[in-house]
Amino acid sequence: GAVVSQHPSWVICKSGTSVKIECRSLDFQATTMFWYRQFPKQSLMLMATSNEGSKATYEQGVEKDKFLINHASLTLSTLTVTSAHPEDSSFYICSALTGNQETQYFGPGTRLLVL
Amino acid sequence: EDKVVQSPLSLVVHEGDTVTLNCSYEVTNFRSLLWYKQEKKAPTFLFMLTSSGIEKKSGRLSSILDKKELFSILNITATQTGDSAVYLCAVEGNEKLTFGTGTRLTIIP
Numbered sequence: 001g002a003v004v005s006q007h008p009s010w011v012i013c014k015s016g017t018s019v020k021i022e023c024r025s026l027d028f029q030a031t032t033m034f035w036y037r038q039f040p041k042q043s044l045m046l047m048a049t050s051n052e053g054s055k056a057t058y059e060q061g062v063e064k065d066k067f068l069i070n071h072a073s074l075t076l077s078t079l080t081v082t083s084a085h086p087e088d089s090s091f092y093i094c095s096a097l098t099g100n101q102e103t104q105y106f107g108p109g110t111r112l113l114v115l
Numbered sequence: 116e117d118k119v120v121q122s123p124l125s126l127v128v129h130e131g132d133t134v135t136l137n138c139s140y141e142v143t144n145f146r147s148l149l150w151y152k153q154e155k156k157a158p159t160f161l162f163m164l165t166s167s168g169i170e171k172k173s174g175r176l177s178s179i180l181d182k183k184e185l186f187s188i189l190n191i192t193a194t195q196t197g198d199s200a201v202y203l204c205a206v207e208g209n210e211k212l213t214f215g216t217g218t219r220l221t222i223i224p
Contacts, residue, residue, distance in 0.1 A: 010210060036157060038212070042149055046157035059156075093212060104153075106205070106214035108117075 003027060004096050006107035013084055014115055020080045021110045023094030028105075029074035030096035035067075038091040038109070050077040084114040117142045121204050121215035129223050132194050136218045138204030139186040146207040148180055148187050153201045153217065161189070161202075194222045 003026040013019050023033055033050040048069050049057040056069035068080040077096075081088050095106040118141045128134055140148065147165045151158030162171045164180035164187060171178050175194075180187045191198055201217040 042160045042163055044151070044157045044160070091212070095214075103216050104201075105216065106203075106212070108211040108213060111210055 004094065004105045004107040006092075006094055006110045008110060009108065010111050010113075012113045012115065015085055016083055018080055018082045019084055019112060020078055021092055021094075021112070023077045023079070023096070023107050025075045025096040025105070028096070028098055030077075030098070031074060032097040032101070033071060033077040034095045034097075034104070035069060035077070035079050036093045036095070038093060044093065047079075052077075081112065084112070086114045088112065089114045117206070117208060117211060117213040119204055119206050119213045119215040121202075121218050123218060124216070125219040125221070127221045127223060128194060130194060130196060132222075133190065133192045134194060134220060136189040136191075136202050136204075136220070137186060138188070138215055140204075140206045140213070141185065142206045142208040142213060144208045145182065149205045149207065149212075150178055150187070150189050151203040151205065153203055154199075158203050191220075194220075196222045196224055198222050 005024045007022045031052045035047045036044045046059050047062045050069045050071040052071045058064045071077040091109050091111050093109045095104045120139050122137045147163050149163050150161040162178045167182040175192045178189045199222045201219050203217045205212050205214040
């Protein structure tokens with residue numbers, strides 16, 4: 001089946017630095033990818049929809065200048081957390097839609113810890 | 116490689132029917148199994164299961180985990196059109212969350 005990978009799996013950084021997280025669809029092309037953040041009690045919050053070749057669509061309350069999304073190719077979307085703060089520490093998950101928009105495949109997640 | 120398989124892929128039933136959705140998994144260092152309902156945007160959390168044999172219930176929805184046979188089921192009784200959604204199963208293990216591809220449930224009035 002289709003696979004979506006994320007890199008890195010784990011990242012620890014100092015407050016004020018920027019962190020880039022990659023999301024790749026390994027065996028299919030994805031014009032649409034999604035970025036989620038997992039909150040306590042397992043809830044998932046959709047941060048933004050990443051569209052290949054165009055600007056990402058951010059959900060209300062998500063700062064687009066802080067969470068930069070780039071979807072430069074049909075198999076790669078990146079999320080950059082700029083000037084990270086401890087409150088940005090979380091589990092970030094991406095997913096990719098297949099070309100027919102029928103199935104969403106999730107990545108394994110990236111755990112970010114900001115000290 | 117961790118794997119989560121959901122079945123069926125798609126299910127169409129009439130309102131009032133009872134449905135059972137299946138999730139089987141192979142995950143290293145299992146921590147928990149999660150069920151989500153996805154309608155439009157972010158999946159909505161339904162249940163977290165960590166122990167075998169203990170049923171979790173919320174209204175018409177219930178779920179149980181079998182850690183020996185490595186599967187979970189999600190039951191929905193007296194289905195309503197509002198239950199139409201994609202139901203996702205995800206398993207936590209080794210700092211990873213592995214999702215299945217979901218079961219698309221359609222309830223016909």
